[in-house]
Amino acid sequence: MFSKYLFLESIYSANLGGETMEGAMRGTGGYGAGCWLCLSALLASAQAATDAAADDVTSSPPAQAWYQLPAPDQSDWSNSRKTGYARSLQVDLGEPSAVVTIPMLNLAVHVYPDTDKVSLERGVAWVAGTSAPGGSGNIAIAGHRDSYFRPLENITLDARIQVATREGDIEYRVSSISIVDALDTQPLLQTGESVITLITCHPFRYRGYAPDRYIVRAHRVEDTSMASRSGQFGSAQTSGHIIQNERE
Numbered sequence: 001m002f003s004k005y006l007f008l009e010s011i012y013s014a015n016l017g018g019e020t021m022e023g024a025m026r027g028t029g030g031y032g033a034g035c036w037l038c039l040s041a042l043l044a045s046a047q048a049a050t051d052a053a054a055d056d057v058t059s060s061p062p063a064q065a066w067y068q069l070p071a072p073d074q075s076d077w078s079n080s081r082k083t084g085y086a087r088s089l090q091v092d093l094g095e096p097s098a099v100v101t102i103p104m105l106n107l108a109v110h111v112y113p114d115t116d117k118v119s120l121e122r123g124v125a126w127v128a129g130t131s132a133p134g135g136s137g138n139i140a141i142a143g144h145r146d147s148y149f150r151p152l153e154n155i156t157l158d159a160r161i162q163v164a165t166r167e168g169d170i171e172y173r174v175s176s177i178s179i180v181d182a183l184d185t186q187p188l189l190q191t192g193e194s195v196i197t198l199i200t201c202h203p204f205r206y207r208g209y210a211p212d213r214y215i216v217r218a219h220r221v222e223d224t225s226m227a228s229r230s231g232q233f234g235s236a237q238t239s240g241h242i243i244q245n246e247r248e
């Protein structure tokens with residue numbers, strides 16, 4: 001205790017007289033060695049605290065990317081799609097073009113810019129030739145009926161569909177649901193409105209090659225786009241059997 005008192009007194013004297021710490025310690029006589037040990041312990045403690053703070057920063061989890069999603073719920077997927085998804089994880093597909101979220105279905109899925117096999121095993125795919133996600137016009141998104149897009153069999157009119165891209169988020173509301181022939185390309189045509197068209201095979205539980213396509217069309221909700229990161233409702237322009245249409 002006495003040596004600590006002399007140590008503090010030495011520092012105080014050094015600050016007043018302009019002496020160096022070493023000189024102040026020498027002025028403590030026989031207690032100089034004890035003072036130096038106190039200083040060493042103090043410096044070691046300070047260094048340990050600095051290292052601990054650095055470790056906290058290093059170990060802190062990185063900020064999540066805008067497209068970060070949890071692993072998909074595969075409880076209603078076919079076995080072949082589960083296998084395909086696991087296989088797709090071996091391939092680096094890079095950053096997705098968008099994330100489509102449908103809250104009423106508890107569905108969130110990455111949209112990839114190619115309709116190749118691995119992209120459709122990992123998520124859903126933007127159909128080339130239609131408007132890009134986040135843009136105006138008709139944005140067509142295709143997915144498998146026995147994986148990510150199986151919940152579409154339960155979607156209803158006015159359901160919200162959110163599309164997130166690097167530039168920001170846009171909300172749509174379902175305006176029609178229809179079934180068309182597999183060779184019908186009309187759902188892919190451009191429109192004068194901002195819409196998103198979700199496409200999957202139909203019937204949902206059919207074994208073998210599905211003869212039809214299930215079409216969910218949603219119109220952009222005007223003036224409700226969310227905060228940026230950097231059309232009005234109408235009847236769907238589809239052929240075939242109309243299941244639900246907001247103007248009926």
